[in-house]
Amino acid sequence: xSHPETCTALSQMEARLRExxxxxxxxxxxxxxxxxxxxxxxxxKRHRYNRRMSNWSGADEEAYLRILDRLxxxxxxxxxxxxxxxxxxxxxxxxxRRKYRVDAMRPIFSPL
Numbered sequence: 001x002s003h004p005e006t007c008t009a010l011s012q013m014e015a016r017l018r019e020x021x022x023x024x025x026x027x028x029x030x031x032x033x034x035x036x037x038x039x040x041x042x043x044x045k046r047h048r049y050n051r052r053m054s055n056w057s058g059a060d061e062e063a064y065l066r067i068l069d070r071l072x073x074x075x076x077x078x079x080x081x082x083x084x085x086x087x088x089x090x091x092x093x094x095x096x097r098r099k100y101r102v103d104a105m106r107p108i109f110s111p112l
Contacts, residue, residue: 001100003100006096006100006102007102007104009096010093010096010097010102013089013092013093013096014093014106014107016089017086017089017090017093017109018107018109020082020085020086020089021086021109021111022111023082024079024082024083024086025111027075027078027079027082028079029111031068031071031072031075032068034071035064035067035068036064038067039060039063039064039067040060042063042067043059043060043063093106
């Protein structure tokens with residue numbers, strides 16, 4: 001494999017890895033958002049005291065964590081599948097970089 005072909009293959013692999021990491025991040029974020037929404041709806045507040053004061057109590061945090069654990073357990077197979085896929089893709093990229101001695105910096109994943 002020539003150097004341009006290697007660089008093209010690596011850039012395509014990095015793009016697929018970035019997409020997989022994004023999918024994992026989105027799944028984790030959706031679980032957190034759903035747990036927060038369920039925690040808020042399950043523990044309604046009577047009144048709001050001040051806009052600067054948080055109405056989130058320790059009991060709310062416990063409910064949130066309990067709901068998040070339940071949702072994470074339900075989605076454990078999908079989460080594990082995506083995490084394993086990220087590890088496999090990352091290992092494949094590193095193997096090609098070592099084999100063809102590519103020293104260029106790898107892109108850094110940022111979920112935003």
